[in-house]
Amino acid sequence: FNVIDKEIEKMCNLGEMIEKEAIQKTKQSERKKRNIMVVKNLIHNLNTTFSNAVELLGLPQQEIDEIKKYFQS
Secondary structure, three states: OHHHHHHHHHHHHHHHHHHHHHHHHHHHHHHHHHHHHHHHHHHHHOOOOHHHHHHHHOOOHHHHHHHHHHHHO
């Protein structure tokens, strides 16, 4: 039974890890969508540039690069 118990524990841990990754990806996607909307609003309402908008928000460069892809399409 010890071997079976260990295998069951491994499968449970794997399932938990997959669930946590899915939750994290969802949160990242929601944050990206929210940041895109905020940047669009800043550009429109303040009549400013993309660079100024992301600077005002103090976003990390990685997020800026992701958001920039949206505005380039």
